[in-house]
Amino acid sequence: MSTLLDLTQQGDVATITDESKLSSVKLMTPQQLYELWERQNWQSHTISFERDKEDWAGLSDADKDAIVWGLSSFFIGEERVATQFNGLVGAYESQAEEAFLCTQQVDEARHAQHFNRFYEQVIGYDGTFESRLDRAREDVSDAFKVLFDDKLVEANQRLLRDPGDREAKVDFVVTYHMVIEGTLALTGQANITDQFEQAGIMPGFLEGFRLISQDEHRHVAYGTWFLQQAAQDPALRKRIQARLFELIPIASGVLVPPGVDAADNYEIFGKTRDEVMGYAFTALTRRLKVIGVPLQAPDEEAVPA
Ligand SMILES: [Fe+2]
Ligand SMILES: [Fe+2]
Numbered sequence: 001m002s003t004l005l006d007l008t009q010q011g012d013v014a015t016i017t018d019e020s021k022l023s024s025v026k027l028m029t030p031q032q033l034y035e036l037w038e039r040q041n042w043q044s045h046t047i048s049f050e051r052d053k054e055d056w057a058g059l060s061d062a063d064k065d066a067i068v069w070g071l072s073s074f075f076i077g078e079e080r081v082a083t084q085f086n087g088l089v090g091a092y093e094s095q096a097e098e099a100f101l102c103t104q105q106v107d108e109a110r111h112a113q114h115f116n117r118f119y120e121q122v123i124g125y126d127g128t129f130e131s132r133l134d135r136a137r138e139d140v141s142d143a144f145k146v147l148f149d150d151k152l153v154e155a156n157q158r159l160l161r162d163p164g165d166r167e168a169k170v171d172f173v174v175t176y177h178m179v180i181e182g183t184l185a186l187t188g189q190a191n192i193t194d195q196f197e198q199a200g201i202m203p204g205f206l207e208g209f210r211l212i213s214q215d216e217h218r219h220v221a222y223g224t225w226f227l228q229q230a231a232q233d234p235a236l237r238k239r240i241q242a243r244l245f246e247l248i249p250i251a252s253g254v255l256v257p258p259g260v261d262a263a264d265n266y267e268i269f270g271k272t273r274d275e276v277m278g279y280a281f282t283a284l285t286r287r288l289k290v291i292g293v294p295l296q297a298p299d300e301e302a303v304p305a
Contacts, residue, residue, distance in 0.1 A: 033218055074115060080148040082108035085108060087157070089102060101222075143251075143252075177223020183280045
């Protein structure tokens with residue numbers, strides 16, 4: 001079977017563990033990813049949290065605090081990526097790309113809806129969607145704010161000002177699809193899912209979270225496709241590397257729990273720092289291999305003949 005068929009479940013090359021296949025993989029196109037979205041569509045409001053409420057009531061205060069800290073970055077993150085995406089939708093270059101990007105913005109709104117319901121019904125944050133977001137914001141780190149409130153917002157604003165700016169589009173997709181979704185979100189999702197599955201808790205939350213993860217793999221597949229096209233241009237290749245070098249230290253800081261020194265061998269979501277970082281950067285490296293841009297400083301690369 002071709003590797004293209006291997007990808008049709010989620011489209012993301014990071015799921016290919018045979019590294020020798022990475023250099024010859026044929027990526028799904030925006031049209032194929034749009035059609036995959038139609039097949040994978042789902043509803044957040046039909047998920048039941050009845051068992052989750054019982055599970056939550058049985059947790060210790062320390063476990064509740066740790067879960068809220070971990071999930072608040074997702075809740076705020078989903079709000080950010082839903083509201084800071086319109087610049088990319090306007091920067092489409094074909095009807096198929098426009099159709100796919102519209103589906104991604106709908107997905108992010110749905111993901112935020114899942115978290116809002118969980119925070120209201122299970123964690124018990126009263127009030128409105130907005131007040132729940134304000135409260136969840138108290139748990140996010142300074143590195144998180146730099147990435148989501150500064151770097152992401154600036155990249156979106158630049159695309160809104162000039163949708164034809166290719167460098168701005170590359171900066172946005174590296175920030176959003178490669179770093180926020182591909183490196184941070186999918187790593188946190190895998191670890192939180194493992195932790196809840198092992199504890200046998202939160203089935204309603206997990207039902208939505210697995211579907212969110214499926215959506216995220218499809219989103220990252222688009223980003224990989226776009227950057228592979230962009231990387232044909234030597235100037236844009238350097239741009240991809242420069243943006244990664246700017247953002248990777250910030251992204252690493254987002255994964256550090258509160259009150260912990262980044263150099264310590266801390267635990268997060270039941271995993272060691274090295275396990276978490278290893279998972280995150282293995283996935284990023286696989287995607288970059290397919291894009292054709294090695295992870296190194298932009299001025300270290302030999303100029304192609
Ligand atoms: Fe999302
Ligand atoms: Fe996403």
